[in-house]
Amino acid sequence: MKNSWILLFVLTIGIISCKKDDGEELFTQTALTIERPAGFPEMIIPADNPTTVEGVALGRKLFYETLLSGNNTMSCGSCHNQSLAFTDNGRSVSTGIDGIQGNRNAQALVNLGWNRKFFWDGRAQSLEIQALEPITNPIEMHETWPNAISKLKSAKTYKQDFYKAFGTNDFNSSHAVKALAQFMRTMISYNSRLDKKLRYEINLTSNELNGLVIYMTERGDCFHCHNIDGGRLLTDNLFHNNGLDSVFTDSGVYGITGDVNDKGKFLTPTLRNIALTAPYMHDGRFATLEEVVEHYNSGGKPSATVDPLMKHVGTGLGLSTQDKADLVAFLKTFTDSTFITNPAFSNPF
Numbered sequence: 001m002k003n004s005w006i007l008l009f010v011l012t013i014g015i016i017s018c019k020k021d022d023g024e025e026l027f028t029q030t031a032l033t034i035e036r037p038a039g040f041p042e043m044i045i046p047a048d049n050p051t052t053v054e055g056v057a058l059g060r061k062l063f064y065e066t067l068l069s070g071n072n073t074m075s076c077g078s079c080h081n082q083s084l085a086f087t088d089n090g091r092s093v094s095t096g097i098d099g100i101q102g103n104r105n106a107q108a109l110v111n112l113g114w115n116r117k118f119f120w121d122g123r124a125q126s127l128e129i130q131a132l133e134p135i136t137n138p139i140e141m142h143e144t145w146p147n148a149i150s151k152l153k154s155a156k157t158y159k160q161d162f163y164k165a166f167g168t169n170d171f172n173s174s175h176a177v178k179a180l181a182q183f184m185r186t187m188i189s190y191n192s193r194l195d196k197k198l199r200y201e202i203n204l205t206s207n208e209l210n211g212l213v214i215y216m217t218e219r220g221d222c223f224h225c226h227n228i229d230g231g232r233l234l235t236d237n238l239f240h241n242n243g244l245d246s247v248f249t250d251s252g253v254y255g256i257t258g259d260v261n262d263k264g265k266f267l268t269p270t271l272r273n274i275a276l277t278a279p280y281m282h283d284g285r286f287a288t289l290e291e292v293v294e295h296y297n298s299g300g301k302p303s304a305t306v307d308p309l310m311k312h313v314g315t316g317l318g319l320s321t322q323d324k325a326d327l328v329a330f331l332k333t334f335t336d337s338t339f340i341t342n343p344a345f346s347n348p349f
């Protein structure tokens with residue numbers, strides 16, 4: 001079953017032929033149906049950006065393309081490393097091309113096609129909108145889109161690649177972000193030991209099972225926000241304050257909405273591949289999963305916006321040393337080695 005990921009992509013025979021406005025050239029796209037893994041919800045794909053073989057191939061190149069940055073040194077892949085589930089090489093926060101440090105931890109990129117909001121504060125409503133930002137962000141790739149596009153236009157293969165994907169040589173940023181989004185939607189993880197357990201293919205150890213019980217019951221309460229049922233995405237795709245601080249240095253969603261009820265709220269991250277994505281939380285404050293579990297076991301810090309689901313604020317969960325170790329062991333069953341070694345997501349250059 002080592003190569004079972006190959007089965008994920010089913011090429012449909014549907015070839016879409018299109019005529020250019022001038023009616024001269026024809027281009028063909030090969031529609032790519034992203035198969036839904038068992039137990040996952042339907043993926044929402046924008047009507048104006050259907051997934052194609054050509055679009056995904058272009059998106060993969062762009063993801064690893066350093067020409068998209070101001071000094072041609074940095075690509076998306078620089079901060080989103082596949083072997084670490086697309087996180088930033090153990091850094092608590094990322095540093096851009098000018099050496100300026102940001103204030104946020106690079107999120108894992110996995111199963112993004114099921115998310116509705118992007119970034120820790122949910123400020124982007126789609127992957128297409130999200131992908132516009134890193135290029136121009138002064139603390140990331142610090143380039144202008146017109147410059148980035150003109151560099152791509154003078155590079156060897158991109159005119160052809162964009163033509164194949166979108167039927168135009170005169171491409172712009174909206175084509176580039178569409179291709180990036182198509183590629184990122186194919187980055188699906190569904191082969192962790194947890195998935196295999198849920199598909200009745202394997203059993204977990206007794207320690208992992210104890211961890212599962214803590215996760216899935218009121219003893220740990222993790223399942224309320226990092227859902228397993230209802231999608232296996234290990235996130236509810238909602239915003240919460242999980243009690244990290246009483247006074248906020250980064251106010252999270254409040255920075256976007258200006259609503260005081262949003263202070264200290266962040267998008268629940270997926271826990272897929274969590275053992276690979278240290279350090280943890282929006283600012284990378286915890287180095288290990290043991291520290292994360294200790295945070296929840298302590299109950300977290302009180303504040304006006306702390307989530308009602310953090311029921312044990314002030315008192316703590318009261319987990320034993322063994323329980324805490326078992327919960328960590330269970331979190332490690334979310335690691336999917338086929339995802340981090342899948343050649344379809346690797347650097348094509």
Ligand code: HEC
Binds near residue numbers: 108118
């Ligand atoms: C300098 C490092 C850096 C680079 C380069 C970078 N990112 Fe990121 N990425 C981050 C950080 C940090 C965050 C979290 C930012 C925040 O929440 O404010 C993030 C968040 C994201 C997210 C949101 C994930 C989620 O679950 O909501 C996506 C998707 C993403 N990046 C894709 C990309 C793409 C595509 C590129 C290239 C066009 C890219 N990144 C370039 C550091 C980087």
Ligand code: HEC
Binds near residue numbers: 224
């Ligand atoms: C009230 C909802 C909620 C509950 C309950 C909850 N979490 Fe979280 N979890 C979050 C949010 C929100 C974050 C991100 C917080 C931040 O960075 O500001 C998070 C972050 C994490 C992270 C770090 C993820 C990363 O990518 O950095 C881990 C690990 C984690 N939670 C595990 C757990 C475990 C284990 C439990 C049960 C003991 C649990 N969570 C209970 C909402 C919750």
